[in-house]
Amino acid sequence: MQTAAVRGAPQWLRGLLSEEFFDACAAHPGERKNDKNHFCVDCAAALCRHCLPHDPAHDVLQIWKYASCFVVRVDDLKLFDCTGIQSHTVSDHEVVFLNERTARKRSASAENPCAACARPLPSGHNYCSLFCKVKHLGESEQEQGLRRALRANRQAAAGGGEEAEPQNGKRRASSETGPSCGGSFRKRSRKQPEPARSPFC
Structure with missing residues (x-):
């Protein structure tokens, strides 16, 4: 089972590698083109196009299909x-x-x-997939290799910023930045303040 093989990986990476993409989104059953082809790194959840945008501060990957398999753009995968x-x-x-x-x-x-599944590869490559690299590094050197492959946070991945992600791989609750992927993505209605009355003469 893939989840067991990548047990040492953080939650978002385990979710990315175990999710079944392009299934119909349960939150939007009546919508057209409701296949789940996005993945929110911060919430470790698959999303459809109607779930977006939910929180602009969250890191969302788009998942593609190539040769009947799930692929992700290298440029988008900033945390690995x-x-x-x-x-x-x-x-x-x-x-x-x-x-x-x-x-x-x-x-x-x-x-x-x-190195993980023995599939023949062209010269200069060690792994056929993201899963194989995560699995192989997680099994070797007491997961030191996997920790080195994981980037601390998106600021570090971009080449700036000093704040590091907690060592246990957990992120701060998304309630600080907005609604999580598990909740409703509808815009919250804002209460209008009552208009100030003019003083009686």
Whole structure:
């Protein structure tokens, strides 16, 4: 089971690798094009297009399909170092597969097998997917490698900022910045203050 294999990963990464994308969104059953093809990193939840925008401060990834598999753009995945994962170019964007691929024959004796699933890879790559890198690094060096691959926060990923994410991988409650993905995405009605009355003469 994939969730067990990536047990040492933070919640958002476990959710990203175990989610079934492109299923119909339960929150918007009557809407057209309600397939869940987005993922909120802050809430570790899959979203459809009608769930957006919910909180502009949250980091949302768009999930794509390539060769019948889920892929994500490398440029969008700011909180994880994708170095060593075999990438593919789709519509001028570099993408990586989320989950290990099973269609091709695996062979540990191949010239350059995937370090996690032994799928043959082109030279210069160590993993066939994000899942395989997370699984392999989580199993080696008492998860030190996985911690190194995880970027502390989006400020650090962007090259600035000093604030680090807590060591347990949990983020601060999203109530500080706005409604979470689990709640309603409708705009809250604001109470209008009562107009000030003019003093009686």
